[in-house]
């Protein structure tokens with residue numbers, strides 16, 4: 001093992017109450033909202049077929065024209081209560097909001113820049129309103145913060161000379177001041193989700209990423225920090241040069257999930273984040289994005305997939321420029337939330353079912369407190385039958401379909417094929433969306 005000054009601070013997952021709470025949430029609502037929601041992927045009448053929040057870079061928009069959007073950011077239809085109601089409808093237990101994305105615009109009135117909500121027509125503290133509305137509903141709030149800042153004059157992608165090093169040192173000082181400001185203004189925040197840390201400039205300053213995590217945990221005991229913030233002494237990211245996870249959970253899964261049979265993932269905490277359109281985090285009005293919205297049952301499959309490997313699933317919403325939630329995304333939230341309302345006990349507080357192999361037709365999850373194992377059937381075989389292969393020596397004595405026909409449980413028939421292999425005929429099992437069985441063993 002190398003002697004690292006800025007490597008992982010622990011070898012095993014955190015087991016304190018705050019981390020257990022985050023782990024048990026399993027389902028979160030990601031929100032990307034900022035000036036990019038105004039053009040919504042369209043510039044000078046043309047759709048730019050790339051993530052809406054990258055528009056200023058992809059369309060090469062002059063800085064002054066991008067900054068002028070702040071004058072149009074009127075929040076005409078922004079209502080934090082309605083956003084929070086969407087999270088309740090989704091069945092989300094936490095929410096992660098973009099406090100500052102790569103363009104540098106801040107959703108709070110920051111004292112360290114002029115590019116913030118205070119210099120918009122409404123002057124409203126969007127973050128303050130969101131924290132109040134979500135916490136009033138018992139939903140934890142996390143802050144996304146982009147270390148990458150296209151606007152700041154001292155930002156550097158690479159460090160070529162002393163001048164770059166001096167400038168970037170000023171930038172890191174600015175970013176640290178903003179993070180202290182966020183921690184002081186919103187002390188009830190439960191986590192920080194860092195992004196924009198892939199450039200050489202940040203990787204060469206692992207000490208700063210270590211200091212940020214230390215500062216936040218000193219100011220907000222229990223706060224949860226993602227691995228994407230961290231670089232070690234040698235620029236290794238997420239996992240340090242000794243192979244140990246930095247931060248509190250692995251956050252490398254962006255618009256992708258681990259292979260469902262990759263049991264190694266379950267060794268540590270992790271979270272996957274996912275867009276509803278194919279590839280835009282900010283609201284994109286064009287058919288390039290709007291024609292690719294995910295089906296609610298695809299979202300349910302991803303939620304169960306993550307839970308089965310001990311991970312959280314963070315589903316992204318991109319509110320429109322006026323502050324309203326996109327109706328199609330709200331509808332998806334409602335359908336997923338209705339499924340969770342019936343089958344959530346197989347998700348919330350659940351995780352990896354040790355000893356149960358990946359079955360192919362869906363996922364096994366296990367309640368971390370009671371040990372109850374569930375089968376979530378998201379890919380019903382053409383045969384209409386699933387095979388349950390139990391850990392060797394285990395007997396299946398009962399099978400209950402969750403929430404069917406309005407009953408909390410509904411005994412379902414099964415038969416032994418051989419040894420610890422059982423077959424379940426899914427015929428007659430009814431439920432809106434993927435079926436979930438509680439296994440009695």
Ligand SMILES: C[C@@H]1N[C@@H](C#Cc2ccccc2)[C@H](O)[C@@H]1O
Nearest residue numbers: 032051053054195196254273281
């Ligand atoms: C969570 C997601 N990470 C951000 C990104 C990115 C990106 C996109 C292309 C190449 C390199 C990085 C997206 O804008 C969104 O915030």
